[in-house]
Amino acid sequence: MIDPGHAQRLIVITAPSGAGKSTLIRRLMNEDPNLVFSVSHTTRAPRPGEVDGRDYHFVGEAEFDRLVAADGFLEWAEVHGRRYGTAREEIARLLATGKRVLLDIDVQGGLRLQSLLSALFIFIAVDGPETLRQRLMGRATDDPEVIRRRVANATRELEAGKSWPHIVVNRQLDQAYADLRALIYPA
Ligand code: ADP
Ligand code: 5GP
Helix, strand or coil: CCCHHHHCCEEEEECCCCCCHHHHHHHHHHHCCCEEECCCEECCCCCCCCCECCCEEECCHHHHHHHHHCCCEEEEEEECCEEEEEEHHHHHHHHCCCCEEEEECCHHHHHHHHHHCCCEEEEEECCCHHHHHHHHHHHCCCCHHHHHHHHHHHHHHHHHHCCCCEEEECCCHHHHHHHHHHHHCCC
């Protein structure tokens, strides 16, 4: 179990797909050497440019099943038809570095963690699903069917996000980044 004192160093970021979460997280990670990123396990295939062990631990269904059976995940969820999970070992290892740990977690996982531990829970929102569709098309890393599925899930996710302790609306990127920083580094 995570020591409650350590949990204060966890930052959990959640967003519907295409909201700009990865862009914002990349910026934070580049700027602050005292932040470490929790690399999740996933059964989805790597996108062009993604690196195993840096972006995700890319695993097959059997390996994911094994970790679930061994109670190896702090939480896991099926998201857009693929499975994603946060390994207990990963979080314990990162907390032991003494740094702040940043987790990228979907809505279901974010809700589950809110009931499990105290952390800084931040939701990255946009004005509506159409913005997400445009951004995912612009990113051009996913098939049209994958984009359709992600946008279809977004309305429900944006609704769920309204209950989050902290919300950053990503309209203009620099403003969203400043808002995010203000939450992570309060004056
Ligand atoms: P997520 O990780 O939430 O799925 P990304 O960070 O990959 O989203 O962003 C999706 C796309 O939208 C990327 O091409 C990114 O460059 C672009 N993007 C991010 N924030 C903004 C913004 N404020 N305005 C316009 N485009 C943005
Ligand atoms: P993507 O396939 O775009 O990288 O991620 C899809 C979704 O999975 C995102 O909402 C992301 O936050 C979520 N996700 C990534 N890792 C985890 C995890 O360990 N647990 C959960 N519940 N969701 C995750």
